[in-house]
Amino acid sequence: MTDRKAVLEGLRDDLIERLERYRAHKEQRDGPLDKDMEEQAIELQNDEVVDALEREAEAELRHVMHAMARIEAGEGETCAVCEASIAPERLAALPFATLCRHCAEPR
Numbered sequence: 001m002t003d004r005k006a007v008l009e010g011l012r013d014d015l016i017e018r019l020e021r022y023r024a025h026k027e028q029r030d031g032p033l034d035k036d037m038e039e040q041a042i043e044l045q046n047d048e049v050v051d052a053l054e055r056e057a058e059a060e061l062r063h064v065m066h067a068m069a070r071i072e073a074g075e076g077e078t079c080a081v082c083e084a085s086i087a088p089e090r091l092a093a094l095p096f097a098t099l100c101r102h103c104a105e106p107r
């Protein structure tokens with residue numbers, strides 16, 4: 001399963017890069033407010049979108065790191081909850097899956 005590890009490493013690097021961009025954007029926004037009200041309102045909306053994207057990327061990064069840790073421990077193909085094997089098709093579709101289809105189903 002070295003392929004899956006390579007895919008996860010690629011995902012991790014992409015996510016870290018994305019998070020760095022979001023954080024750079026937020027640092028810019030903390031500059032002095034010298035714009036008119038309308039521009040500030042647009043800026044605020046943008047920030048909300050960036051915040052949402054940042055939270056999403058952070059959650060995905062946690063999944064990826066978790067999956068990588070499980071692969072390192074030799075448990076990459078084992079469900080973290082019920083310890084059943086995770087179907088190879090599922091791992092191919094979701095390289096960062098750490099749960100079998102059954103345990104991952106929304107309750």
Ligand SMILES: [Zn+2]
Nearest residue numbers: 079082100103
């Ligand atoms: Zn399971």
